[in-house]
Amino acid sequence: MIRRLSCLLSTVVLGLVILFGVTPSWASDDDEKRAAELADKVLAHRRKIQSGIFRFDSRLVFYRDGKPERKKNEQIDVWIDGSSRRADYHRTGDGEEIVGNYRNSVTITDEVLIFYNDQKFVDGSHLVSTLNKPDGPRSKILHQVFDPRLVGMNTDTLANTVKRKLDSLIGKRADTKAIRLEAGRFEDLPCQVVHVFGNGELEIVIWYADDRDGNFVRIECRAEQFRQVAEITHSKVEGYGWFPSNVTVTWYDRGSDDIARREVLDIEVKQINQPVDAETFRIKGIDVPVGTHFIDYREAQPKMLVVKEKGADPVPGKP
Numbered sequence: 001m002i003r004r005l006s007c008l009l010s011t012v013v014l015g016l017v018i019l020f021g022v023t024p025s026w027a028s029d030d031d032e033k034r035a036a037e038l039a040d041k042v043l044a045h046r047r048k049i050q051s052g053i054f055r056f057d058s059r060l061v062f063y064r065d066g067k068p069e070r071k072k073n074e075q076i077d078v079w080i081d082g083s084s085r086r087a088d089y090h091r092t093g094d095g096e097e098i099v100g101n102y103r104n105s106v107t108i109t110d111e112v113l114i115f116y117n118d119q120k121f122v123d124g125s126h127l128v129s130t131l132n133k134p135d136g137p138r139s140k141i142l143h144q145v146f147d148p149r150l151v152g153m154n155t156d157t158l159a160n161t162v163k164r165k166l167d168s169l170i171g172k173r174a175d176t177k178a179i180r181l182e183a184g185r186f187e188d189l190p191c192q193v194v195h196v197f198g199n200g201e202l203e204i205v206i207w208y209a210d211d212r213d214g215n216f217v218r219i220e221c222r223a224e225q226f227r228q229v230a231e232i233t234h235s236k237v238e239g240y241g242w243f244p245s246n247v248t249v250t251w252y253d254r255g256s257d258d259i260a261r262r263e264v265l266d267i268e269v270k271q272i273n274q275p276v277d278a279e280t281f282r283i284k285g286i287d288v289p290v291g292t293h294f295i296d297y298r299e300a301q302p303k304m305l306v307v308k309e310k311g312a313d314p315v316p317g318k319p
Helices: 002-015 029-047
Strands: 051-064 067-081 084-092 101-108 113-117 129-132 179-186 189-197 203-209 216-223 226-237 241-252 259-272 293-296 303-306
Touching (some): 179 203, 226 259
Antiparallel strands (some): 051 067, 051 259, 101 113, 189 203, 203 216, 216 226, 226 241, 241 259, 293 303
C-alpha cells in the first residue's frame, strides 16, 4: 500500500494530478489555473538542463521502534548530455558474500546500453558486464540511469526515480478533482502553497518558492495511515539558477510520528549546460580495466568480447 501511494504521489506532484472524489465547495478554477502555471514554471526551469555532471551522496536509514536499525550508503556520479546518460554507483558490500567496495556503471546512448560491474564475491565469481540494445528487452532490467532533473520533485527514494521521465509526468488527468492555492512561508522563504486533495483522507501539500526559481522547497503527503515529507534546500548554479543541494525525505510509521526510514541526499553540481566529453559515454571514458569481459547482446547471437588495451573498445575474445 505504501509503495503504491508513493508511486502515485510522484505522478500527483509532477503533474498536479488529483484523485477521484467530489469537488469541494471552496475549490476554484482560478486556483487550478494558477497552480498549473506554477508547475509549468518549475518544469520549464528543469527542462533548461541539457547537459551536466552531478554527484549524489545518499544515506538511507531504516528505523525500528524509533531507533536506527539498518543503513545503506552510496555515492552516485551522473553525466548527461542530450539523450546520453551515465551513472556510476559506488557501493560497499552489504553482506559476507561481497568483497569490499565496488562500482556499477550504466551508460545509455542512442546506440548502446553499457552495463559494467566490478563487484566480486568471496568465491572468486563476479557479475558479467554486457553491451545491449538501448531499447531491447534487457534494457528493462539494466536501465538504471535516473534523470537528475527529477531530484527534489517528489517524496520517493532516489532509486525509485530510475524509470521516470520529466516530460511523461506533465499534464492533467481526466480524473482531476480540484486544487486550493494560498500564500504561505517555509522557514524564511515566501511560498505559494498548493493543496491537492485526493480520495478519502489523502492530501498533498507543495510549497513553491518564488525566490528559488519556483522550485519545490517542501512536499508533504499525508493520510490517516500514511505520511511522507520531503524538504529541499537549493544552491545557485552559475549560468543556470537554483538547483537542489540537499533533499531529506522522511517516511513515518502508520498513523504516528515515529520515523520508519529517512533518506538524506546531498547533491554537488559540478557543471550544468557546459560541454561533456563524448568519451564519457564510451568504454574508454568508463575506465574499464584491461582484461574485462563483456557479453554483446546487440545481435541475435551473443558474442564474448574482451578489453585488451586500456582505453580501447572490446574485441572478440573468451575468458
